[in-house]
Amino acid sequence: MLRAVRRFGGWLRYRCRKAASGPPDAGMSTAEYAIGTVAACAFAAVLYKVVTSSTVSGALSEVLDRALHAV
Template sequence: MWALARQGYLEVRARLLRAAVGDEGMSTVEYAIGTIAAAAFGAVLYGVVTGDSIVNALTKIIDKALNTTV
């Protein structure tokens, strides 16, 4: 009986190791998700940077720095 339980344990362990270590088909999905995330982040960043509030804030900072008296 113990031999049968040990054999079952070893089979389950081997399956878990193959599932944890094996990466068949995962690289393509990971690259696709990473590419989509990067494109979305770029779109959001572009929208924020080209917005009026950011341009106005940067202009004020530059004007303040150029008009500072020492």
């Protein structure tokens, strides 16, 4: 009888730990990949527009000219 109670107690502890840990995550789902890809593309488009704007392009050219002509 005591052996069965100990075995049941061990099984119960195992089940409680397993239930408390939650379901295993195998990684992102397809929807998460799609949202991440769209967000990365949107960020790349905004960054491209900023870098190719005349203000930023002029500032980068000025910095490069100063660096190349420094004594």
